[in-house]
Amino acid sequence: MSSHYLQGIKLKMAKSLRSKWKRKMRAEKRKKNAPKELIRLKQALSLDKKAEAVMTDIQEIATVVSADQIMEAASVAMGEVAVGEGKMDMDSKRNKKTLLDEHGQYPGWMNQRQAKKLKGKRLGKSGQGKKKKKGIAW
Structure with a gap:
């Protein structure tokens, strides 16, 4: 079978009458x-009195910071990074080769299959001559 044929099969999935109707209704x-x-977007972006009312509602929910303050903070942060080392100090106790930390734990983002594979490599090296x-067997 050609790959085009297989792609056509994938495209034909989810074409029941119910799913077609749901797609149609979502579009409507x-x-x-x-x-x-x-209108809501224009209100949020404009500077008229209605937008100020919307901004006050937003301020009750979240902290609103002006763009000038963000730019100033970013420029100050950029200056500090240039002066400092620029190195993050979060996983300084993690072995770069085995990815284990000081407690023998793998990082949180690593899944169990990857951890098992690395563990097999690590333990397999110590017992290479014992295979x-x-x-x-008679």
């Missing part, structure tokens, strides 16, 4: 809500 909903979303020969 997007069309219906588009003008409202556009049994394959053959008939």
Whole structure:
């Protein structure tokens, strides 16, 4: 079978009447809500009184910081990095080759299969000369 044929099979999945109807209705909903979303976006971006009211609502939920303050903080942070070493000190006690920390733990992002593979490599090196020969056991 050609790869184009297999790709065609993948594309034909989820084409039941129910899924077609759901896709159609989601598209209709997007069309219906588009003008409202556009107005809300314009309000958030504009500087008229309505937008200020929206910003006060947002300030109750989250901390609002102006763009000038962010730029100043970024420029100060860039200056500190240039002056400092620029090295992160988070995993300084982790072995770069085995990825183990001082407690013998692998990093949180590593899955069990990867950890098992690295453990096999690490333990396999210590017992390389002790492998049994394959053959008939009489």
